[in-house]
Amino acid sequence: MTIKRRVILSCIVGSVALSALSLSITLAWYASSDRVNVGVFEVQINGNHNLLISTVNEAGTFKESLEKEELNGVDLFVPVSTMYKHTWMDEKSDTPLFYDTSFYNVPSSGVPQIRKAERGFYQQKIYLLSDFSYNITLDVEETKFSFDEAANQKRAEQLHKENNSLSVEEYKAYLDDLVKCIRLSILVPDQEGYKYFIIDPYKEENQVTNYGGRLDNDNDGYYDTYEYLDQGQIVEKETVYGEVLDRSKLVYDDPTGEPVVDLDEVDHFHGNSFKGISKGSAYTFNEEKTKEKLEEGETIYAVEESLSFADINSARNELLIPCIAGVPKEIVVSIYLEGWDLDCVNATMGASFVDNICFKLAKGGVN
Numbered sequence: 001m002t003i004k005r006r007v008i009l010s011c012i013v014g015s016v017a018l019s020a021l022s023l024s025i026t027l028a029w030y031a032s033s034d035r036v037n038v039g040v041f042e043v044q045i046n047g048n049h050n051l052l053i054s055t056v057n058e059a060g061t062f063k064e065s066l067e068k069e070e071l072n073g074v075d076l077f078v079p080v081s082t083m084y085k086h087t088w089m090d091e092k093s094d095t096p097l098f099y100d101t102s103f104y105n106v107p108s109s110g111v112p113q114i115r116k117a118e119r120g121f122y123q124q125k126i127y128l129l130s131d132f133s134y135n136i137t138l139d140v141e142e143t144k145f146s147f148d149e150a151a152n153q154k155r156a157e158q159l160h161k162e163n164n165s166l167s168v169e170e171y172k173a174y175l176d177d178l179v180k181c182i183r184l185s186i187l188v189p190d191q192e193g194y195k196y197f198i199i200d201p202y203k204e205e206n207q208v209t210n211y212g213g214r215l216d217n218d219n220d221g222y223y224d225t226y227e228y229l230d231q232g233q234i235v236e237k238e239t240v241y242g243e244v245l246d247r248s249k250l251v252y253d254d255p256t257g258e259p260v261v262d263l264d265e266v267d268h269f270h271g272n273s274f275k276g277i278s279k280g281s282a283y284t285f286n287e288e289k290t291k292e293k294l295e296e297g298e299t300i301y302a303v304e305e306s307l308s309f310a311d312i313n314s315a316r317n318e319l320l321i322p323c324i325a326g327v328p329k330e331i332v333v334s335i336y337l338e339g340w341d342l343d344c345v346n347a348t349m350g351a352s353f354v355d356n357i358c359f360k361l362a363k364g365g366v367n
Contacts, residue, residue: 052129057328062129071124078120079339082185082198083211083243083302089196094189095123096196096334102273104217106239108228111247121336127328128321135320135362138186138199140309142358145184145201147176151352159269159350174269174347181341182353183306187332188321197319200338203308211340212242212301214285216276221263223276223284236282242340243302250300251290252283271346304338320362333357 052062055070080098088097098117106112128136156172166174180202188195200209214223224239240250258280278284290300312319323329335355337344 054127054129054328055125057127057330062127062328072122074119074122076120077122077337078117079181079337079344080117080121081211081242081339082183082304082336083340084114085196089194092189092191092194094187094330095125095332096185096187098334098336100339101241102215102217102339104215104224104239106224106226108226110226110228110237110239112239112241121334123332123334125330125332127330128323129326129328130323131325133323133325135322136359137317137319137321137362138184138312139358139360140313142356142360143184143201143309144354144356145179145182146354147179148352148354152176155350155352163269175351177343178337178348178351179353180343181337181339181348182355183334183336183338184357185334185336186319186321187334189330189332193322195321198304198306199312199319200304200306200308203306205308205310209304209306209338209341210242210299210301211304212240212244213274213287213340214238214276215241215273217241217273219271219273221276222260222279225279225282236279238278238282238285240285244300245298245302249290249293251286251293253286253289255282255284256280269347274342274345304340317362321359 052064054061054063080100082096082098083101084099085096098121100115100117101112103113103115152172152175153168155175156168159171160166160168182201184199184201186197186199188197200207216222217224224241225236226239227234227236229235236255237252240247244250256278260279260281263277287300294300307319311317321329321331
């Protein structure tokens, strides 16, 4: 007889933070509180073996389900990034760290500040306990990250009342796109089998997310710049944010000398710090010339190493979590918004999403 065992972990379904300041900041929304809904994690094993779950590694605490009150909370979601993950992975940290380098007050070195994000994402350490040794993996058929139809409809109607430049349907379409920048990550913090997986549910074939680039974080319509003294003269250069692998190879074009012009005020809803124009007074970063300067196989920025659902569903699936019978297995599950995803823009603020995360028995035994 085949018995279906299900471990249920009550989890968050969050609505994205609403901005409290009129700034277009892709990697850091300074947010006011917004409501948080409640959804479900499902850890599912098919077969005649038991899988139990707990938030602590203590005998007698393992059971088939955990209630919301037993889990970590999150007040809101704001964009963060897994850039610089090597800084904590090299030390085999038992918890993933997320970073933000979107602050536009850049020192004369041109290297933006790196700040550890303390909030704005969901994170939970859990322990799995089974009576059989096997690998588990993500069940991509049952795992879903989708927009909250009712919540986004209500938000779109509110936006339309405040500004009728777009229809309710157009506002909702923007809000629904939030799901494209959602990430799920799983850390297996074993010292001998240390692994970190980033899953992009909406990743398309050959899609690349770079951990760097120019930004207009102060929302003045121009790419941000920094200044330094060179032989008594003030030099202005465009800021290149993020995890740049070798800043000595960045190529800049000379200033054009064109005067800075007043730009029309940007509609906050359409604020997008990925888009801007260069100041005529600044040395402007030339990404194409920089690429030409690199050796074959080199990149300007670190690249997100993420798995798509297709990757996980393939014979080459790397997402395998070994569980030994009777030995609690620790994993850390995180849900966050990747700030360097080009879909992570102001138009998604206030959107809501729902999640359903399932794990299943992988083919074959423990690796």
